[in-house]
Amino acid sequence: MEIDGVAEAAPVVVGISAWMTPDGTMTPILIVGSDYSVGGLSPWNVIEGSDQSLATPGTVAIDRTYFDRLGIKDVGASTQIRGLPATVGAVTEGIRSFTTLPYVFSDVDTARSYIGLPSSFVSDFLVRVKPGADIEVVRRNIISNLSNIAKVQVLTSDQFREQSRSFWLFGTGAGAALVAGAVLSIVVGAAIVAQTLYSSTKDHLYEFATLRALGATNRYIYEVIIYQALLSAIIGFALAAVIGGSLVHFTANTALQIVIPASLMLEIFLVTVAMCVASGIIAILRVIRIDPVVVLSQ
Amino acid sequence: MTEPFIEAEHVSKIYGSGSTRVEALKDVNLAVAGGELTVLMGPSGSGKTTLLSILGCMLAPTAGRVRICGASINEARPEELAKIRQQHIGFVFQSYHLFSTLTVAENVMLALDLRGERGPPALAKTEAVLASMALTSKMRSFPRQLSGGEQQRVAIARAVVAEPSVILADEPTASLDAANGHAITAILSAIC
Numbered sequence: 001m002e003i004d005g006v007a008e009a010a011p012v013v014v015g016i017s018a019w020m021t022p023d024g025t026m027t028p029i030l031i032v033g034s035d036y037s038v039g040g041l042s043p044w045n046v047i048e049g050s051d052q053s054l055a056t057p058g059t060v061a062i063d064r065t066y067f068d069r070l071g072i073k074d075v076g077a078s079t080q081i082r083g084l085p086a087t088v089g090a091v092t093e094g095i096r097s098f099t100t101l102p103y104v105f106s107d108v109d110t111a112r113s114y115i116g117l118p119s120s121f122v123s124d125f126l127v128r129v130k131p132g133a134d135i136e137v138v139r140r141n142i143i144s145n146l147s148n149i150a151k152v153q154v155l156t157s158d159q160f161r162e163q164s165r166s167f168w169l170f171g172t173g174a175g176a177a178l179v180a181g182a183v184l185s186i187v188v189g190a191a192i193v194a195q196t197l198y199s200s201t202k203d204h205l206y207e208f209a210t211l212r213a214l215g216a217t218n219r220y221i222y223e224v225i226i227y228q229a230l231l232s233a234i235i236g237f238a239l240a241a242v243i244g245g246s247l248v249h250f251t252a253n254t255a256l257q258i259v260i261p262a263s264l265m266l267e268i269f270l271v272t273v274a275m276c277v278a279s280g281i282i283a284i285l286r287v288i289r290i291d292p293v294v295v296l297s298q
Numbered sequence: 299m300t301e302p303f304i305e306a307e308h309v310s311k312i313y314g315s316g317s318t319r320v321e322a323l324k325d326v327n328l329a330v331a332g333g334e335l336t337v338l339m340g341p342s343g344s345g346k347t348t349l350l351s352i353l354g355c356m357l358a359p360t361a362g363r364v365r366i367c368g369a370s371i372n373e374a375r376p377e378e379l380a381k382i383r384q385q386h387i388g389f390v391f392q393s394y395h396l397f398s399t400l401t402v403a404e405n406v407m408l409a410l411d412l413r414g415e416r417g418p419p420a421l422a423k424t425e426a427v428l429a430s431m432a433l434t435s436k437m438r439s440f441p442r443q444l445s446g447g448e449q450q451r452v453a454i455a456r457a458v459v460a461e462p463s464v465i466l467a468d469e470p471t472a473s474l475d476a477a478n479g480h481a482i483t484a485i486l487s488a489i490c
Contacts, residue, residue: 210395213356214456215384215412217377292383293356295395296347296468 003145005138007130010040011122013108015115016101020080021071029070029081030101033111034126041126043105045093049075053089057110061090065255066102081114100255186275193232194279201225201283205290212292221287229280233273240272241265301368302329303386303463304353309362311348322348326362332463335490347468354387354466355379367463384412388457390467390486394449396441402452403428403437409460427459428452431485447478454485465489 013033018026034040042051043061053059060081062070072079077088081104095103104114112119129138135156142154155163169175201208211221244260251258311323322345330336330353338346351357352364355371356379364371366382374382383389388409396405403424410420428434431451441449450470457465467486471479 206395207397210391210397211408211412212380213354213383213389213391213395214409215380215382215387217380217384220412291356293351295389295391295393296351296354296356 001145003138004141005129005133006142007128008038009128010035010038010126011108012041012124012126013111013115013117013121014123015111015117017082017104017114017116019070019086019102019104021069022079023071027069028101029104030097031081031104031106031111031114033106033108033114035108039126039128040108041105043090043092043095043103045095046090047093049088049090051090051105054105054107056089057107058085058087059089059106059110060086061092061105062088062102063092063095065093065096065253069255070102082116084113086114094257096255096257098256102255186271189236189272190275190279193229193236193276194282196232197225197229197276197280197283198286200228201286205287206295208287209290209292209295212290213295218288222284225280225283225287226277229276229283230273233269233276236276237269237272240268302331302365303367304328304330305363305365305368306349306353306359307363307365309349309352309359309364311345311352311357312360323352323359328353330464333490335487350466350468354389355382384460386463388460388462388465390450390453390457390465390470392469392472394441394446394453394473396449396452396456398441401438401440402433402444405441405452406455406459409456413460415460423459424455427455431455445478446474447481450474450478450482451485454482454489458489 011034013031015031017029017031019029020026032041034042036042036051036055042054046061047064049061051061054061062072067073070079072088075088075091079086079088086106090105092105097103106114109119111117112121127138127142129135139154139156143152146152146154167175169179208221208224211224244258244265247258248260306326306328309323309326309328310321313320313322326345326349328336328349338349340346348357352359355364355366355374358372366386371379371382397408400408403421406424406427407416407420410416410423415423425434425437428437431454433448433451433455436444436448436452441452444452450473454465454467454470457467465486470486471482474482
């Protein structure tokens with residue numbers, strides 16, 4: 001089948017299998033098999049060995065992060081996957097999943113045998129478009145050509161990424177826990193900031209009353225409290241950034257890497273500021289009820 | 299004769315009602331002009347602070363009328379009253395009411411900051427006023443590092459720095475010893 005705009009389509013097989021460690025126990029792994037003769041999904045960041053070696057049946061690539069878990073020390077090590085022989089031909093760096101299931105790359109036929117799939121089975125096709133082709137147009141061409149096959153999805157890289165993110169965030173218990181945790185953090189953070197600002201305002205009620213007696217307008221009082229709220233936001237964010245930065249640093253080479261991109265940092269900062277300013281409104285409501293005359297009775 | 303800056307006409311103030319009713323002021327008439335020192339004297343509970351609160355636009359009278367610069371303030375909104383206090387009235391309180399986290403200079407500059415006066419001109423005014431109160435050496439001190447007399451001088455500096463039309467001082471010497479009390483009275487007399 002030839003489709004306008006498609007340069008090549010490489011079959012990809014993905015599935016779970018079992019890796020035998022040197023002590024004889026089995027550990028689950030995620031096999032990713034691809035046809036390298038047609039530009040399949042090769043492992044990236046290869047730091048030892050060669051991805052060319054994966055063309056040899058029974059040869060796999062694993063990530064250095066999983067050495068301990070898989071009982072591997074170097075390229076050339078041998079083991080068994082689902083009872084079949086496997087040799088490590090390449091080692092990568094940074095190919096990890098937050099599910100902590102180790103990725104193991106191999107040739108597509110080797111992958112089928114490791115997973116126990118029929119020789120014609122394909123999980124996905126990795127499509128490369130011709131130079132200059134409009135990806136969206138090609139995507140629609142593929143959909144129209146495959147309209148006779150039920151439940152086929154044709155996604156660009158961005159769409160695939162977004163779908164994966166949505167699945168994990170909103171379609172799984174892990175995602176629900178993450179979202180619930182984030183919402184809880186915002187609620188708890190807002191409560192703490194509101195309580196802090198309110199207590200601080202209450203402790204300095206006579207100072208606010210003095211300000212009002214001296215002729216401070218409501219706007220001036222608002223600015224003082226909002227300024228305090230912004231200071232709380234900046235100090236709180238700075239502390240969180242230091243903790244977050246440390247986590248990013250210390251998990252950089254672990255199986256469960258934490259990534260905080262700059263855009264996320266900016267979003268967190270904006271949420272923090274909004275949370276603190278909203279919390280400041282409670283303090284404002286308390287202060288604007290102060291009667292300046294109380295300073296004369298003190 | 300100088301035009302009165304503050305006028306109180308038949309001002310009364312009643313707190314509470316029924317059995318808790320207290321008539322703090324009854325039919326008070328008073329006119330305060332610029333450039334003069336007016337002293338209110340009376341026993342404790344005679345209504346001095348209540349009258350000062352009403353003249354200072356911080357408390358509404360139960361009856362009667364108060365005029366500032368000839369205009370009645372009885373119907374003024376809280377924000378308008380705040381503006382009047384900010385622009386025309388300087389306050390000196392019995393308990394000083396300085397801001398403990400601000401330095402002496404910052405406490406004084408606050409009165410200018412409220413009026414939107416900031417930067418070098420505000421600092422120059424503050425330095426001049428503090429010099430006139432013999433507080434130049436204390437500019438960077440905090441209130442807790444000052445004696446009671448010095449704190450009250452800072453409070454007076456804060457009251458005068460914005461050049462208000464009138465200064466209302468509520469028992470400004472009550473918290474001070476005799477020597478400091480005389481010194482504060484002399485400063486207030488000199489301002490007039």
